[in-house]
Amino acid sequence: MDNLELLIVAPVFSMQLLIDGLLVGSIFALAAYGMALVWGVMNIINIAQGEFVILGGYVTFVLAQYGMHPVLAIPFSALTLYVLGLLVYRIVIVRIVDRDLFISILATFGISILLQQVMNQIFTADVQTVESGLGTWFLFDDMVTVNQVKVLACLIALVVGAVLMVFLKTSRTGQAIRATAQNARAARILGIDTDKVYATTYALNAAICGAAGSLVVMTWVIQPFIGLAYTVRSFMIVIIAGLGNVFGVVASGMMLGVTENFAGFLLGAEFQTAFIFSLLVVILVWRSWRLRRKRQVLR
């Protein structure tokens, strides 16, 4: 517990951990939006989520190699992934959308392996990164550093979240998506082309992941085989936030980021992720306990 003492003596370090956690968490949240959407609308848990993120990173990496400013490459990553998302939907997802969850997990797991190997063939297994060229703010005598890419990432996450919320509420497509999520059969009867809705949803998910990947490659590093970290984090965020709750996704994403940082500082890096998983178990147990109590009241 020496490290706890350290935080009490020098609170400036908690500030570093807190700020960084909030910003980093927003990147996780960005990757998780789409998972909540796809899960809620199509009842598919997209295991290939992380691979979409990494692929988005590679698009930015390639464009940066050709001299494009990486920040400007973000929309291109999203666009490329949108097209890829449509393609994957047409080839695979369309066949499994009405099947049970197990089939869809298997299928998207397959897609994730395929994407990993394709990326490995094209980009090799080397670790890649892109300099954003945005710089860092140094506060409090260099004690707190804020990487401007992370701030940008946070802004993008918030804007995408807001746009997504408005889009789902007001636009015709958004309404169709929500209707399909509520009851696909009824939606079909009322003349909604659910196939198109599914395709849009899945492609939208891929596009958001692409943007997230673009930020990941500017913040950290990418490699064809580290997508799983983002899939798992998205999964956790969605479980905590619930489906179809955009604000909840941002909040739980940021909470995840902050908790990870503090767990890493206090308990050591080896417990950074382990702690999160234990927390997930606690939250699930607590939630089912609360639900059970509610039922008793009703009875």
Next chain:
Amino acid sequence: MKIMRMFKALPMIWAVFAVMLAAPLPAMAKVDGDTIIFGAAVSFTGKYSTNGKHTKNGYDLAVERINANGGVTVDGKSYQIAIQYYDDESTPARAAQLAEKLIQQDGIQFVLGPYGSGLTKAIAPVTEKYKIPMVEGNGASRSLFNKGYKYLFAVLSTSEQYLAEAINLAAEQAKKDGRDPSSVTVAIAVENDPFSQDIRAGVVDDANKWGMKIVIDDKLPKELNDMTATLTKVKALKPDVLVVSGHSKGAVLVVRQINEMRVNVPMLAITHCEAADVIGKFAEGAEHTLCATQWTETMSYQDDDFGTAMDYYNDFNSIYGYYPPYQAAESTASVQVFVDAIERAGSFDTEAIRSALAATDLMTFYGPVKFTEAGNNMAKPMVLRQIRDGKYVAVAPSRFASEPVVYPRPDL
């Protein structure tokens, strides 16, 4: 009725099996005419494919050069050499299967190692079972050499030696500054896999020897993508030495984030600089980082096949179009060591060759090779190189150093 029919069919099935078993085994392929065939399962696909390529190129260059120089002379007869390759897909289970296949089906009697400790660990029990000698240059984990394997020989330094030299260097520097080496504080952040944990063990041993205090001892998880928490601790505790090892990913992350967070630490020692190309990625940001390496082209080693280390370096580049990382050099040296042992054994008897390997005392462009009982090479030291003006400069151990180390690192 159906069951009865199945019973009737049984003899026929047995007959098919019998024919299959009786089919003549493939001719022993270890020596085919006047060619000696080595076997190797190397990662051409999967996550180790980059280093797998270096390994294969290293082997191929050795084969080409040894053949051009007249091949191998065994019992007065001259043989050419060749390698039978398989792709182990970077998975240990596949590697073990392929080792069985090489030995059982292809009749290979001489096995060259795969890339990496994990895959070597998968193959070693197989070669051991069939008593087939394996010479490898890419499995450094300590756990390979404490199992009592008799047929495993490794030309490279083992993993606990990788960064231990950094601790000794820090002690030397402390003495120079008039400080007691025991006042040096050490921060360790290494990945949570067997290879990196060996590196940690080596560092801890040497730090204890000097009485140094270890203030941070983090194990980075495999799915690591952020070192902010660890580096914040480094900022708070201000250690003298920061040791990081987490394959290419760890190297890129630490160099990137240490600059972004302006973490000033007098000595930063890491592994996998070359594989991660930290100079190419960060230029200025990578300056003054210490990098552990098995081999560098500026060493004064030489042999008859390749000339000096520098000659090898340039020849490799002219053939494959890139300068060889140490992974390639140690692969080449593995073939040289194997060939040397076969020549000294004077026969193709695997036991004789094993004894010859155990008695190896060879100088190569890669460094001296002399095996311990356990099969690892203790004759060659690890080297620490410091990045200066975008170049690697050997700074430790002092007897091979081309220049003294810059210590402490200038503030960022």
